[in-house]
Amino acid sequence: MTTTQQGNFLVYDRALGMTVMEGKGFYYPVDTVAGKDDRLYVISRSKEETTRGIRVTICDLESGYYGNFGGYGFDGGQFVWPSCGAVDSQGRFYISDERLHRITGYSPDGNYLLHWGEQGSGEGQFDTPSGLAFDSSNNLYVADTYNNRVQKFTADGEFIETIGGDKPEGVSLPWGLAVDSHNNVYVADFGNDCIKKFSASGDFLACFGGPGRGDGQFTRPASVAVDKDGYIYVADWGNERVQVLDAEGNWVFTLRGEATLSEWASNFLSINQEEAAARATADLEMDIDYVVDDPHEESSHIEKYFWCPSSVRLDSRGYLYVTETNRHRIQVYRKNE
Numbered sequence: 001m002t003t004t005q006q007g008n009f010l011v012y013d014r015a016l017g018m019t020v021m022e023g024k025g026f027y028y029p030v031d032t033v034a035g036k037d038d039r040l041y042v043i044s045r046s047k048e049e050t051t052r053g054i055r056v057t058i059c060d061l062e063s064g065y066y067g068n069f070g071g072y073g074f075d076g077g078q079f080v081w082p083s084c085g086a087v088d089s090q091g092r093f094y095i096s097d098e099r100l101h102r103i104t105g106y107s108p109d110g111n112y113l114l115h116w117g118e119q120g121s122g123e124g125q126f127d128t129p130s131g132l133a134f135d136s137s138n139n140l141y142v143a144d145t146y147n148n149r150v151q152k153f154t155a156d157g158e159f160i161e162t163i164g165g166d167k168p169e170g171v172s173l174p175w176g177l178a179v180d181s182h183n184n185v186y187v188a189d190f191g192n193d194c195i196k197k198f199s200a201s202g203d204f205l206a207c208f209g210g211p212g213r214g215d216g217q218f219t220r221p222a223s224v225a226v227d228k229d230g231y232i233y234v235a236d237w238g239n240e241r242v243q244v245l246d247a248e249g250n251w252v253f254t255l256r257g258e259a260t261l262s263e264w265a266s267n268f269l270s271i272n273q274e275e276a277a278a279r280a281t282a283d284l285e286m287d288i289d290y291v292v293d294d295p296h297e298e299s300s301h302i303e304k305y306f307w308c309p310s311s312v313r314l315d316s317r318g319y320l321y322v323t324e325t326n327r328h329r330i331q332v333y334r335k336n337e
Helices: 264-271 272-279 295-301
Strands: 010-016 028-036 038-043 053-059 067-068 083-089 093-097 102-106 112-116 129-134 140-144 147-154 157-164 174-180 186-189 194-198 205-209 223-228 232-236 243-244 251-255 309-316 320-324 330-336
Touching: 010 264, 028 320, 038 083, 067 083, 083 174, 093 129, 093 140, 093 186, 093 295, 102 129, 129 186, 140 174, 140 186, 147 174, 157 186, 186 223, 186 232, 232 309, 243 309, 251 309
Parallel strands: 028 309, 083 129, 129 174, 174 223, 223 309
Antiparallel strands: 010 330, 028 038, 038 053, 053 067, 083 093, 093 102, 102 112, 129 140, 140 147, 147 157, 174 186, 186 194, 194 205, 223 232, 232 243, 243 251, 309 320, 320 330
């Protein structure tokens, strides 16, 4: 699959992480959120049949490591099938749990504070919640995925209103969320293969994209982010890529992935010489005649490419973090100023 692009809008900076079930690293990560001082909260979801590896890791852009918290369970502070995170103005971290149908809040250091939610379709209830995003007033938007709506809460879990629902301009299987500097809400509309934009009061404003593999089209978009200049970043999950749109929804740039070894991975290989030797002889950019013209096939064989890019997030400096579930890492990009 070939893709054109306008200039060199984003440049690759580095990779973060490596594959580990416990401790320093990630295991099937699904989201990365920048908190205060741009410390990163990385949600590792693990495999469905494996409870080990489920956790939140605190690290930073320089590969600093500050520990883990959470973990598998049903008590306050634990989770079963974590999906997405968000940080409020006080630096508190919130996480959605698709299996327990609830939202859990933590202190900046990962200490449990509160949780709310239960399975259902009423106000304040959820059916498989995923994306989270705060507005400038510390209100939390939650993608209530299988209820096909977005709900708005206070940071303490008090229900405010619903966006989407059964309206013609509603959403189908919403996943990732973002809020811009004007408190407009952007929804990665997974079921409709597009990005929906709503005002702070919940009015429908625009729909960007549509199903397909061309520039500005999407296949099951998983996550969305918006920078201070209004550029929209989309994890085009089903097409194994990240796309950038301008504020009007016009296509600007496409990324397939350029990953190099992370600092953690390099340190691991310097100690484990046999694995380093095996990697040195491996073909990491295979030239294959694919039976099916499918970006998934390419991504699964070429290490530098995104493979299951589930999340796009920005920090206060404008760095873009692309979380790759199937390669247990984060690729970091910055604007080419």
